[in-house]
Amino acid sequence: MYEFFFVLIPEYMPFLLQGALVTVQISVLSMICAISLGLLVALGRLSNLRVLRAVLAAYVEIWRNVPLIVQLLVIYFSLPQLGISLPGFWAGVLGLSLNVGAYLSEVFRAAILSVEGGQKDAGLSIGMSRVMIYRRVILPQALRIAVPTIGGYFIALLKDSALVSYIAVNELLRHGTIVISNTFKSMEIYLMVAMVYFIISFISARIVAHVERSLTPAYLRVAQAQA
Amino acid sequence: MSNALSPLPISASPKRKPEEGMDPMSSNKSARLSIVSEKPQQSVAPNPAEPLLTVRGLQKRFGSHEVIKNIDLEVSPGSVTFLIGPSGGGKSTVLRCMNFLETPSAGEITFAGERLCHTEKGRLHRASDAVLRRARAQMPMVFQHFNLFAHRTALENVIEGPILVLGRPREQAVADGRELLRRVGLLERADAYPAQLSGGQKQRVAIARAVAMEPRLILFDEPTSALDPELVAGVLDTIRSLADENRTMVVVSHEMAFARRLADRVHFVADGVIAESGSPDEIFDAPKNERLKQFIRSILH
Numbered sequence: 001m002y003e004f005f006f007v008l009i010p011e012y013m014p015f016l017l018q019g020a021l022v023t024v025q026i027s028v029l030s031m032i033c034a035i036s037l038g039l040l041v042a043l044g045r046l047s048n049l050r051v052l053r054a055v056l057a058a059y060v061e062i063w064r065n066v067p068l069i070v071q072l073l074v075i076y077f078s079l080p081q082l083g084i085s086l087p088g089f090w091a092g093v094l095g096l097s098l099n100v101g102a103y104l105s106e107v108f109r110a111a112i113l114s115v116e117g118g119q120k121d122a123g124l125s126i127g128m129s130r131v132m133i134y135r136r137v138i139l140p141q142a143l144r145i146a147v148p149t150i151g152g153y154f155i156a157l158l159k160d161s162a163l164v165s166y167i168a169v170n171e172l173l174r175h176g177t178i179v180i181s182n183t184f185k186s187m188e189i190y191l192m193v194a195m196v197y198f199i200i201s202f203i204s205a206r207i208v209a210h211v212e213r214s215l216t217p218a219y220l221r222v223a224q225a226q227a
Numbered sequence: 228m229s230n231a232l233s234p235l236p237i238s239a240s241p242k243r244k245p246e247e248g249m250d251p252m253s254s255n256k257s258a259r260l261s262i263v264s265e266k267p268q269q270s271v272a273p274n275p276a277e278p279l280l281t282v283r284g285l286q287k288r289f290g291s292h293e294v295i296k297n298i299d300l301e302v303s304p305g306s307v308t309f310l311i312g313p314s315g316g317g318k319s320t321v322l323r324c325m326n327f328l329e330t331p332s333a334g335e336i337t338f339a340g341e342r343l344c345h346t347e348k349g350r351l352h353r354a355s356d357a358v359l360r361r362a363r364a365q366m367p368m369v370f371q372h373f374n375l376f377a378h379r380t381a382l383e384n385v386i387e388g389p390i391l392v393l394g395r396p397r398e399q400a401v402a403d404g405r406e407l408l409r410r411v412g413l414l415e416r417a418d419a420y421p422a423q424l425s426g427g428q429k430q431r432v433a434i435a436r437a438v439a440m441e442p443r444l445i446l447f448d449e450p451t452s453a454l455d456p457e458l459v460a461g462v463l464d465t466i467r468s469l470a471d472e473n474r475t476m477v478v479v480s481h482e483m484a485f486a487r488r489l490a491d492r493v494h495f496v497a498d499g500v501i502a503e504s505g506s507p508d509e510i511f512d513a514p515k516n517e518r519l520k521q522f523i524r525s526i527l528h
Binding site for chain 1: 326328356360361363364365367368370372373374375376377378379380387388391392420421422433436437440446
């Protein structure tokens with residue numbers, strides 16, 4: 001106990017926190033890419049272009065049905081064979097973005113479809129174009145509907161990013177294993193890694209909840225108050 | 228028979244005569260005229276005999292299901308046309324084909340001198356999206372389920388079209404929009420969101436949103452069918468005050484007393500065709516078609 005708190009933590013925590021910084025960076029970057037990708041894929045799947053719809057549907061199905069760790073390994077070890085050599089960090093960002101993007105596209109699609117229908121007809125019936133209707137009517141509502149789910153996916157991504165330690169990204173878990181290979185204190189170090197993940201994740205969840213509240217627009221607050 | 232057909236308070240008085248006090252829109256005539264007079268009502272059709280909207284040989288299939296078999300109708304400027312008939316007979320689909328919310332399977336539709344679609348050698352040719360959008364902006368629709376933009380206040384719902392589609396300056400759109408809300412009796416609710424409005428209030432906002440387009444024709448798709456009974460009268464009053472302004476309207480409705488009082492022409496739509504057309508008196512007092520007789524008997528119960 002004494003050793004854990006007064007020797008191991010002061011000695012190795014700074015190194016673990018360096019890894020934690022990379023965990024946060026890779027998660028935030030991947031999330032930004034995944035949101036953009038997911039929204040574009042959702043819009044593409046709702047378009048009139050049949051080929052595009054089929055290609056995007058295939059992407060979503062494939063990425064949702066292969067384990068994330070396998071996707072990361074394929075990207076990290078296969079792309080160099082095609083002459084594309086990505087450093088571990090960027091391979092990780094690519095892998096996580098493609099994976100979460102596939103899930104988020106379904107979130108966006110559902111949110112958009114929940115607004116479509118009547119309000120789209122109403123927009124059309126006063127002469128608005130499809131682009132206008134999406135920009136002014138559907139997306140402002142759909143994006144807000146999607147916010148809580150996106151927040152949930154971000155928390156999940158923070159934790160799933162531990163998998164990129166397998167492709168040599170020096171993030172939190174990998175820094176932990178490096179320390180363990182030097183000290184053989186696996187129980188204590190893994191415990192420290194777990195504590196750091198918990199703290200990052202817990203704080204992020206609070207931030208997400210706050211963002212969610214501040215993004216809830218007046219029209220939804222009245223609807224909720226009356227429900 | 229006419230009494231039996233008129234269970235609503237809008238029954239006995241002669242057609243198209245505004246009733247003072249009952250009508251939220253007639254309370255301030257000068258203000259109403261100020262908006263109306265800006266509208267090119269007279270120039271709607273250069274030749275008043277020429278129909279504003281013509282539908283010829285309209286057909287609509289959903290898969291193998293033929294909802295509209297063959298429909299011809301004309302809407303002359305300043306007239307009120309009612310489509311009545313049994314549910315599933317195709318009335319709403321006719322309406323939705325007029326503004327291309329549904330693309331017809333075949334037929335020809337001409338609106339304000341512009342051909343929106345025609346059929347040649349069995350193929351439907353539709354006008355460009357730009358032409359269709361322009362036509363839609365001049366014949367907005369009022370829906371059964373209101374379809375207000377949920378994230379916009381009542382006023383924002385009304386000014387969206389004028390600003391975005393008609394390119395009106397915002398201040399003018401707001402001023403006109405507030406005046407329209409006042410006329411439908413909802414000025415004090417201008418900043419309320421749809422979720423805060425009753426069904427009847429929502430529908431009156433939706434009507435204001437349609438009128439704000441300064442349309443040549445307004446389409447009503449069962450505007451009172453989704454309302455609680457006590458809210459129906461307010462919406463009907465609003466629609467009637469539009470008829471009092473000689474606006475051109477096509478109304479799909481189950482409110483027979485209302486149709487009788489307001490309509491210039493009634494079309495009975497059943498099984499995808501217009502089974503009988505005529506003046507309200509002809510349709511309700513002297514129906515010839517068997518289905519129509521049966522329909523009128525059934526609604527008298």
